[in-house]
Amino acid sequence: GENVEQHPSTLSVQEGDSAVIKCTYSDSASNYFPWYKQELGKGPQLIIDIRSNVGEKKDQRIAVTLNKTAKHFSLHITETQPEDSAVYFCAASIIIQAGTALIFGKGTTLSVSS
Amino acid sequence: GAVVSQHPSWVICKSGTSVKIECRSLDFQATTMFWYRQFPKQSLMLMATSNEGSKATYEQGVEKDKFLINHASLTLSTLTVTSAHPEDSSFYICSARDVAGVVYEQYFGPGTRLTVT
Numbered sequence: 365g366e367n368v369e370q371h372p373s374t375l376s377v378q379e380g381d382s383a384v385i386k387c388t389y390s391d392s393a394s395n396y397f398p399w400y401k402q403e404l405g406k407g408p409q410l411i412i413d414i415r416s417n418v419g420e421k422k423d424q425r426i427a428v429t430l431n432k433t434a435k436h437f438s439l440h441i442t443e444t445q446p447e448d449s450a451v452y453f454c455a456a457s458i459i460i461q462a463g464t465a466l467i468f469g470k471g472t473t474l475s476v477s478s
Numbered sequence: 479g480a481v482v483s484q485h486p487s488w489v490i491c492k493s494g495t496s497v498k499i500e501c502r503s504l505d506f507q508a509t510t511m512f513w514y515r516q517f518p519k520q521s522l523m524l525m526a527t528s529n530e531g532s533k534a535t536y537e538q539g540v541e542k543d544k545f546l547i548n549h550a551s552l553t554l555s556t557l558t559v560t561s562a563h564p565e566d567s568s569f570y571i572c573s574a575r576d577v578a579g580v581v582y583e584q585y586f587g588p589g590t591r592l593t594v595t
């Protein structure tokens with residue numbers, strides 16, 4: 365079945381450094397790729413997303429790149445801050461019986477130390 | 479905008495009892511809502527897709543008689559865990575899709591922590 369692989373599972377960086385999280389998806393029909401940030405005990409929050417007709421998207425310190433040929437997409441966080449510490453999930457759109465849905469990666473725990 | 483609420487935020491119940499969790503879209507209408515389950519330090523597992531006015535579609539391995547889902551209006555979906563057991567203890571999260579929004583975007587609620595004793 366469809367799946368999304370996410371690496372690394374944990375990532376520790378110093379404040380001010382950059383962080384990169386990578387995902388690979390299997391369904392060639394996927395055309396929407398969001399990234400979510402989840403803090404402890406809370407629901408996921410959408411931080412950025414990208415669609416298949418775009419190769420890169422940036423929003424201040426956060427950027428996402430997409431390589432549809434290789435089925436890879438990545439999250440880039442620059443100038444990391446302690447408040448960026450959280451679990452980050454990538455996801456890819458899929459078609460299910462009920463319509464459209466998202467399939468999630470297993471998450472990356474990002475720790476930013478000051 | 480695009481705020482989704484869940485109630486309660488946490489609940490403790492005894493084995494054998496039922497628990498109802500509400501998911502509301504506060505500032506938009508949602509024809510589709512999703513229910514997820516998340517175990518500690520794991521990813522989100524889709525349990526079911528709830529479409530307003532119709533029966534929910536459950537993912538493989540999810541017992542529809544145990545996890546009752548109702549989506550009676552464009553702003554409210556409920557998940558009832560029936561005859562709860564300790565193994566049902568988990569973090570339950572709903573998400574909603576804006577009827578006027580992009581087809582894939584989902585907005586998540588804050589989650590409900592269920593503990594069954």
